Amino acid sequence: MSDQPTDLRETVRKRYAAAAAQVAEGGTACCGPQAIEVDDNFGSVLYAADDRDALPAEAVAASLGCGNPIAVADLHEGERVLDLGSGGGIDVLLSARRVGVTGKAYGLDMTEEMLALALANQKKAGATNVEFLKGTIEAIPLPANTIDVVISNCVINLSTDKPAVFAEMFRVLAPGGRIGISDVVAADALTPTQRAERGDYVGCIAGALSFAEYREGLAAAGFTDIDVNPTHPVADGMHSAVVRAAKPTTAPVGVNSGAALPQARDRSGCCS
DSSP states (O other): OOOHHHHHHHHHHHHHHHHHHHHTTTTOOSSSSSSSSOTSSSSSSSSOOOHHHHHOOOOOOHHSSSHHHHHHHOOOOOOEEEEETTTSHHHHHHHHHHHHHTSSEEEEESHHHHHHHHHHHHHHTTSSSEEEESSBBBOOOOOOOOEEEHHHHHHGGOOOOOHHHHHHHHHHEEEEEEEEEEEEOTTTOOOHHHHHHHOOOTTTTTTTTTTHHHHHHHHHHHHEEEEEEEEEEETEEEEEEEEEEEEOOOOOOOOSSSSSSSSOOSSSOOOO
């Protein structure tokens, strides 16, 4: 039982490594039960054509998400952005274009193959305000209070410790910072067993929180102005959703802002 989270993480890592290898060989990747699967609910079809055309083809081909967090996050010049589960780098590179040379876009991923693909895409794009980090979304290798916006695209549902993810997002965000996330979310009426029947963890469905659970989890971490709204169905009772929330300019009493946590973590150690 105690090894289950580790086993699930390794399953996710292997599937996304296979997806990265497929892209490197000239294919495309999608977040489905197989390493490569075409599905209009996932991938680069959810981005504007102008955005796709401005990026290396490999970054577009490696898009695995269920939405478009760039359209959600409303990024501005000079902001510092962190993408959880950055994969081939599509959201990081698009973020870098929006925040400009005075801003910075970080990508975090646990999969060596995806990181290698992302670095190659960064070089092709000529993006100088980008940094890719190796690590997990449950232990982000950045200091507290250093990020303005956290984005993610269909990755948090893959984590087996979502409270840790929410706490880490809150920790790294500067006071007044915000999240703009796309994720798979379950209807409140579905039990965990019913969610599992609709797809496996790597298929981005089985690990999904319900709408109520998502709001409660973010609130428990200290977030305010929480908004979780569906955009389109991805399975019966399962939806791609837009998630927005903010870190207060002053942390509420009893909420750990992360200031006491280690300021530097091992970068050699997210779901993609």
